[in-house]
Amino acid sequence: MSAELQEQDLSANDSVTWYPSMDLIRQIKGAVGTMKMLPEVAVRALDLARDPDVTINEFAGVIQQDVSLASGVLAMANSVLYSPGQPTASLEKGIARVGFRQCRNLIVASSLASVMKKMPLEEQWVRDVLWQHSVTTASIALHLNRKLKLQFDGEEFTGGLLHDFGRTLMAVAFPKEFAAFDPLDFDETEDNLAKEVAAIGSDHCSIGAWFAAEQGLPDVLQEIVRFHHTPERSHRHSKLVAITAVADHMANHFQRHGEAEVYDPASNPFIESLEKAGVNQVREKFDPIAAELLNQAAADAQELLA
Numbered sequence: 001m002s003a004e005l006q007e008q009d010l011s012a013n014d015s016v017t018w019y020p021s022m023d024l025i026r027q028i029k030g031a032v033g034t035m036k037m038l039p040e041v042a043v044r045a046l047d048l049a050r051d052p053d054v055t056i057n058e059f060a061g062v063i064q065q066d067v068s069l070a071s072g073v074l075a076m077a078n079s080v081l082y083s084p085g086q087p088t089a090s091l092e093k094g095i096a097r098v099g100f101r102q103c104r105n106l107i108v109a110s111s112l113a114s115v116m117k118k119m120p121l122e123e124q125w126v127r128d129v130l131w132q133h134s135v136t137t138a139s140i141a142l143h144l145n146r147k148l149k150l151q152f153d154g155e156e157f158t159g160g161l162l163h164d165f166g167r168t169l170m171a172v173a174f175p176k177e178f179a180a181f182d183p184l185d186f187d188e189t190e191d192n193l194a195k196e197v198a199a200i201g202s203d204h205c206s207i208g209a210w211f212a213a214e215q216g217l218p219d220v221l222q223e224i225v226r227f228h229h230t231p232e233r234s235h236r237h238s239k240l241v242a243i244t245a246v247a248d249h250m251a252n253h254f255q256r257h258g259e260a261e262v263y264d265p266a267s268n269p270f271i272e273s274l275e276k277a278g279v280n281q282v283r284e285k286f287d288p289i290a291a292e293l294l295n296q297a298a299a300d301a302q303e304l305l306a
Contacts, residue, residue: 018226020202020210028207031173035115037215041066042111049104059100060091063107072110073103080300081142081157098154105154108217109138109161119168122175129184130168132305133251134161139301140247143293148274148285150239159224159244162217166208166225174200186252193229205229231273238277245270246286250294260294 020028038046045062048054064070070091077094078087082102088094095103113131121127138160145156171178181199182192196203209226220237227234227241228248234241249268254260265271265287274282 018206018209020207024201024207025210028169028173028211031120032169033120035118037115037211037217038108038111039066039069039114041069042107043216045069045107046104049100054100056092056095059103060095064091068114069107069110072113073106076106076109076304077103080303081139102154105158108158108221112158112161112165116168119172121168121171126171126178126184127168129255130164130171132301133186133255134164135304136254136298136301137161137163137244137247137251139297139304140250140294141243143297143300144243144247147289147293148243148279148282150243150279152240152243155220155240156243156247159221159228159240160247162208162212162221163225163228163244163248164204164208165211166204166206169207169211170196170200170204186255188229188252231270232276239274239279242270242273242277242279246274250290250297254294254298260291260298263291263294265290 019025041062045059048059048062060070063073074089074091074094077083077098082098088097098106116127116131116134119127138157141156141160144150145152150156167182170182177199181195182204193203193205205226205228209222212222212225220240223234223237224241224244228244231238231242231245246268249270250263253263253267257263265283268286268290271282271286
């Protein structure tokens with residue numbers, strides 16, 4: 001990893017060395033291989049999207065050079081989350097519908113979905129459960145963003161998809177030990193990260209954030225991954241980290257119980273983090289809508305997973 005990437009990172013938030021050890025990094029790289037989260041076409045498209053003079057046709061032309069990426073972006077643009085109306089078969093129309101900024105996030109999301117399918121996991125169910133959790137968290141974050149009028153433009157969805165990628169990396173690198181420290185029961189406590197550190201010397205937040213930095217993903221995504229269990233430690237992107245933490249808690253409940261009606265909004269400890277990040281009256285807004293929002297978001301996630 002370049003020194004530049006390490007400097008760009010998240011170390012300003014604390015003085016503790018948080019990167020996984022070199023031995024652990026070597027083991028993960030040995031298990032994962034040379035896989036890139038963002039294919040070359042995706043990188044070019046993301047760069048092009050920053051050009052204020054780029055046209056939709058030029059942007060679509062680059063994306064279409066990767067058939068898998070183009071179909072993934074179009075599928076998400078046509079999904080119930082982004083397009084309640086008539087679906088379109090045109091990538092150009094899909095881009096026009098969601099906008100360049102949103103499309104940048106869909107490129108990252110589509111690329112992550114492709115990477116998940118290629119991960120060399122010994123047990124398929126582990127991949128399926130982790131991806132279901134990621135999509136559910138992303139869908140909840142998107143609905144929270146809209147209901148609370150936080151005005152994010154897709155970053156919350158991408159962050160939700162990516163937040164637990166470190167767990168996937170651990171499952172790949174430590175297939176025999178993984179179940180002992182992460183049974184995938186989604187009954188998370190404060191001890192979870194400590195168990196991971198005791199077992200392999202790091203936790204899924206640090207491993208996921210290292211991988212995001214290694215892949216050159218935006219700073220905001222690195223911070224979401226690293227601090228989604230400890231949003232109070234986030235400073236630069238505290239609202240996005242907090243909304244991911246709130247959504248993660250709700251998704252955990254849904255995967256344990258399979259229903260939203262018994263969800264207790266008061267049990268979500270991360271509402272306070274969202275308020276501290278500058279969002280006013282979150283509790284008053286959140287409590288009355290939590291169950292309905294969770295039901296709708298989970299249904300939308302199932303459609304995306306179908």
